[in-house]
Structure formats: structure tokens, C-alpha cells
Amino acid sequence: xxxITIDVQGVQGVQAALAAFGAKAEAGIAKAITATALDINxxxxxxxxxxxxxxxxxxxxxxxxxxxxxxxxAPGEAPATDxxxxxxxxxxxxxxxxxxxxxxxxxxxxxxxxxxxxxxxRPSWVPATEAATPKLITRIEAALRKAAQ
Numbered sequence: 001x002x003x004i005t006i007d008v009q010g011v012q013g014v015q016a017a018l019a020a021f022g023a024k025a026e027a028g029i030a031k032a033i034t035a036t037a038l039d040i041n042x043x044x045x046x047x048x049x050x051x052x053x054x055x056x057x058x059x060x061x062x063x064x065x066x067x068x069x070x071x072x073x074a075p076g077e078a079p080a081t082d083x084x085x086x087x088x089x090x091x092x093x094x095x096x097x098x099x100x101x102x103x104x105x106x107x108x109x110x111x112x113x114x115x116x117x118x119x120x121x122r123p124s125w126v127p128a129t130e131a132a133t134p135k136l137i138t139r140i141e142a143a144l145r146k147a148a149q
């Protein structure tokens with residue numbers, strides 16, 4: 001199983017802001033975390049379903065019934081969707097007010113994300129998280145400004 005969990009780093013600063021601004025700040029930060037986790041969830045799925053794929057093209061099916069072609073992802077690209085199982089396994093879970101997880105219920109998703117001895121990484125969670133981080137920071141700053149009013 002593979003998962004990305006959003007926990008606010010620099011917790012001392014967040015705790016100080018929560019003490020200074022109270023429940024209003026906590027609610028705003030919680031909304032920022034939830035919105036960002038949902039963004040990551042959507043982005044991971046889009047990367048798997050629609051991202052550029054430049055890997056090997058092969059025919060699916062066995063024997064004389066080679067039904068269709070599939071283009072795999074190349075190393076460094078998000079996995080190429082084939083049956084939809086990986087995309088269907090992606091989930092969002094709010095574990096607490098200030099923590100959310102986007103993950104997959106499939107063990108092989110971690111092998112795709114980080115690679116193995118025999119498979120080079122095909123990341124989707126890490127790039128989606130890196131893309132969402134600036135927006136999370138902006139959302140938290142906006143929540144704190146609003147709480148300070």
C-alpha cells in the first residue's frame with residue numbers, strides 16, 4: 001500500500017498561531033489541508049489516466065486473440081492506466097483535523113511510485129504532492145490572515 005500523508009511541518013509555528021488565533025485558525029488550516037489532499041487525490045488520478053506515456057507499446061490478450069494495444073509508461077512517468085485498477089484504488093482519508101492521507105490500497109502502488117530492484121520508479125504521488133505544496137502554504141497563510149482579523 002502506498003500513501004502520502006499531509007501533516008503540517010513546523011508544528012511549533014502552527015501551534016503558536018492556533019494559540020494566538022484560536023479555533024478560527026484551526027478550522028481554516030483544517031480546510032486548507034482537506035482541500036489540498038483532495039487536489040492531490042485528483043492530480044494522482046489524472047497523472048495515471050492522462051499523463052504522457054512514452055514506454056513500450058504491446059498487445060494485450062493471449063494466443064491468437066491479441067485484442068488491443070497498450071502503451072506503458074517509461075521510467076519517471078506516472079504509471080499508464082490499463083485496467084483502471086490502480087486509479088480505482090486511490091483514496092482520500094481525513095484522519096484528523098490537521099492530517100489527511102491520499103493513498104492506494106494496492107501493495108504494488110508503492111513499487112510503481114518508488115521502484116524496485118527490477119522496476120524504475122513511475123511516480124505520481126510525489127509529483128502531485130510537490131505540485132500542491134505551494135498552494136497548501138498559500139491556503140494556510142490565508143487562513144491565518146483571516147483568523148487574525
